[in-house]
Amino acid sequence: MGEPHRLKPVIWIGSSRKDLKSFPDEVRDFVGHTLYQAQMGRRVLRTKPLLGFGGAGVIEIIKDYNTDTYRAVYTLRFDDVIYVLHAFQKKSKQGIATPKSDVNLIKARLKPAEKDYRQRQLGEG
Numbered sequence: 325m326g327e328p329h330r331l332k333p334v335i336w337i338g339s340s341r342k343d344l345k346s347f348p349d350e351v352r353d354f355v356g357h358t359l360y361q362a363q364m365g366r367r368v369l370r371t372k373p374l375l376g377f378g379g380a381g382v383i384e385i386i387k388d389y390n391t392d393t394y395r396a397v398y399t400l401r402f403d404d405v406i407y408v409l410h411a412f413q414k415k416s417k418q419g420i421a422t423p424k425s426d427v428n429l430i431k432a433r434l435k436p437a438e439k440d441y442r443q444r445q446l447g448e449g
Contacts, residue, residue, distance in 0.1 A: 331363040334398075334406045335440060337433040344396060344411040351394045354387045355411070362398065362406055376427055382409070382434075384422070395422070397430050399437060405444065407437035 344355060354370075361368045362383070374384045374397055381400035386393065396411040409430045414423070 331360075332365075332404055332406050334359055334363060334408060335437070336408045337437050338410070338429075340396070340408045340411045340433075344408075347394050347411070347413070348389055351387045351389050355385055355394075355396045358385045358396075359398065359406065359408070362400070374422065374427075374430070376422075377431075382430065395426075399434065401434075402437075402441045405441060407433075407440070409433040409437065 344352060347355070358368045358371060368385075370387065371383050371385050374382045383398055383400060385396040385398070387395075393414040394412070395414055396408060398406050398408045400406065410426060410433060412426055
């Protein structure tokens with residue numbers, strides 16, 4: 325038998341946690357379950373790499389609810405921590421692409437995640 329899985333901590337960047345809390349219960353539960361699976365190192369259906377990040381481990385959780393689409397974005401760029409970068413309701417009814425303003429926000433939130441991760445590595449060394 326292998327060692328029990330150690331759950332990776334989830335760190336919320338910016339307003340991502342507050343934004344998620346405004347989602348309908350069913351959507352919040354789905355996102356929470358998906359993040360829990362990611363904490364255990366599993367990949368879940370209804371997630372996909374977010375385009376525009378060079379396949380760098382930026383993952384999008386997608387949940388349709390009623391006639392709306394909700395998304396939460398997290399990164400697996402760092403070995404032992406999951407950073408939730410953004411949670412939003414997709415407003416556009418045109419296409420499935422993530423709006424540019426949301427992509428820019430995600431890119432901006434990667435910077436404090438990277439800084440936090442570097443500080444954590446220094447603290448453990």
